[in-house]
Amino acid sequence: MLNNGKIGAYPFMVLVTMFIVGDALLYVPAWLASAAKQDAWIAALLCMAEGALLAILYNAVAKRFYPATIVEMSGIAFGKWAGAAVALFFIIFIVIDISFLLMETGDFVTTQMMPDMPVEVILILFSGIAVSAARRGVQTMSRSAESLFPWFVALYVIFVLFISPQIKLSRIEPVFHAGFIPVLHGSFKYLGNMEEVVILLMLFPFVKLPERGTKALFLGVLLGNFILSAFTAITILVMGSTLTTMFSYPSYALAQKISIGDFFQRIEAIMAFMWFITVFIKIAVCYFAASFGIAQLLKLPDYRIVTLPLGMITIVLGLQLVPNRPYFNQFASLFWTPYTLTFGQLLPLLLLGVALLRKSVGKEERV
């Protein structure tokens, strides 16, 4: 159903990378530093290992159930009604994620760049382009990701190069100042962001060759995590952990510090583009996943019909779910990881477990 064109392995990898970097580019340094202080980079490395393990788990699920999306998988694994209930909660999870992403964008623009702009305008504009990308299908989204990726990489490299003169190694000393527990707590906060990769399993069936798709997913996760880890390390090395936790957007503050020869400075707005690119891809993918999931759940012939109403719902939900910034911070740092664990960890494990059980009993209908 819903023939949408298949995508190759490389575009899928780019999509995965940009999805992981997504909103995390602005938030991750602060989250990691708030728990792990100057050991944030160790926590980031730890997360890279966690991310690799997660990618292996997702690949196993995706390959076993290919070409089914998460919504179809839960139908196959848990039966009609239980499967529909699981799928519904999964879709609600994606919708909440979209609302958060939109609100993060709105909050960032209204607090850092345009203080007098009503946040609703930003939400409408941003969800507008993301919905229109989602309506054009997976192929279009992956192509736009592919064409935006070099720009993102170029901006990232410029950023890293220009801030590197200010690096001081003494800022990460002493290493392991408070033992391993804070590092672990920091990595948990980051883990919540990584678990969202499960949303990409909604797109996995669009990859032409599943074998190469799994490789692309794995590499994409590694690359995305590497970008974030390097970014966290640089933030800590330049600003130190105390300053990093004090800013709500440490990477943006970092860009404000860039100054080459006293004339090349104030380029943070250009750096914000880097973030807009990745967050746009992430929101578009989430919109597609949510509307495609709804269409599969309700057995609609076309997912496009639900995209516009969904856009409207998410704008209002964003305003409703995030009444203010401290509330969001509290939820994101304490409850987001446990919440995503349900869908990012428990659900794939259950799906895989059911599939293996069926196979060992020997009355499995389809692989």
Next chain:
Amino acid sequence: MWSIWLIVLSAGGIVAVEFPLLKRRKYKREILAFAALLLFGVGLGIAKALELDIPNPIDWISVIYKPLSELLYGKSA
């Protein structure tokens, strides 16, 4: 008040965009799903615009996941 008009207007815009497709296919389930989602969106939007006291699902999630959160981050957090 203008925000309610804006919500209704944008809902009308959405219907105008999707109407040709819905009319051509005449698929009952599709029309129902579209109408239900759109009505939910409009209702939510108007309730928000009137500043009604809508419950926040995030509070429920926080309550449900509190034990797991304490397990991960410790009680003090």
